[in-house]
Amino acid sequence: MQKLRLQGLMPVVERLYQLDSQQGLRLLETWLLDRLKSQPPANSRITTIVQAIGELQLSPQQLGATLGFTRRTLERKLKREVGVTPGQLVAYARLNRARHGLLATTLPLTEIALQCGYYDQAHFTHAFQTLAYETPAAYRKRKLSQIYKA
Template identity: 90%
Template sequence: MTDFILPSNTNYLNFRHRLPDKRLAPWVQCLWSMGGSGDVTEPRTEKFYPDAGASLSIKLASSHPIITLCFNRRTLIETLDAYTPCMGIRFKAAGVHCLLGLLPEAFTDKPQRLDDELETPGLQGLMHVVERLYQLDAQQGLRLLETWLLHRLASHPPASSRITTMVQAIGELQLPPQQLGATLGFTRRTLERKLKREVGVTPGQLVAYARLNRARHGLLETTLSLAEIALQCGYYDQAHFTHAFQSLAYETPAAYRKRKLSQIYKA
């Protein structure tokens, strides 16, 4: 659905990520680890932008692990620290439903504890994996999480790849969603119902997230004007771009570019 854009200044967080096994690539964006560096610094606030993906996070607290699942359907502002080890899986849109059988509609847009969900079929074996993570380094832990996913894939392969193909195509802004749906045999109503059920968002929201992602890249990686970026990303004009960007990112494109470039140059 979207490229993985790292939050700013993550070095102090001991942040690492790795691409998944190619068998998992249609549904998993990356596996990641963070913290545990022993370098206790001031907490940093970061923004995580919506793309209809989801994040399964495992915080290895000393008393007991904290396992959460968050569907990224709006911008989240989170405070991160470098002390407590944390690992996780970043799923692409529809990845949680396809691999774990969980429905996005059952979850809020904020990180949600999975304490009462760990006995569900899609999460079987996860708690055993989490308990083993305490004895492993970050690289070994990510391999173990990946192995758990591969076992899940082998025993419960996704029934259809059509919705995954649709989500990827919408994310690349290839054609309007209804036109893409027709090529895959979906009526407009069926497309909207399947996306809402399996991804948790509407076709229009997917398009908005894809444009936001493309605009963020344009703002950071080019010197194009806001008007030029607006045109490249499919907005009507600069005013439409500014309004749409601010409604999702909680800041204007100009403010976003200034803030992120300032962080890069200070690094």
């Protein structure tokens, strides 16, 4: 099983040498998401939890309370089953929602930040840059210029 995982990873690793750091991170993210999608769900309850957190329906604390878990128990179960914590799922869900908002609307960054659950634009910009390695404004500018070139 380990050998199969590494065989699927080797073409990705070889390609990483040809890319800059941002492109490499996107390639790894895409590969990991594809791997997660191709894996049969270990437990339908865990799948439901991941979807609920990913869609920002409930906070990890609320979801844990609903399921009869403490926040810590929920974190341990998700980390063991999925490999990420509820906080990481929320961060990536917000990032994906923000990416969509940056490209699909002309709303100011402050509005997008509030819609994605950030306290203010500064918090949004910092979190976005931490995960995406570029500011929201730079992301919007880069992606829109790619769209209009095509």
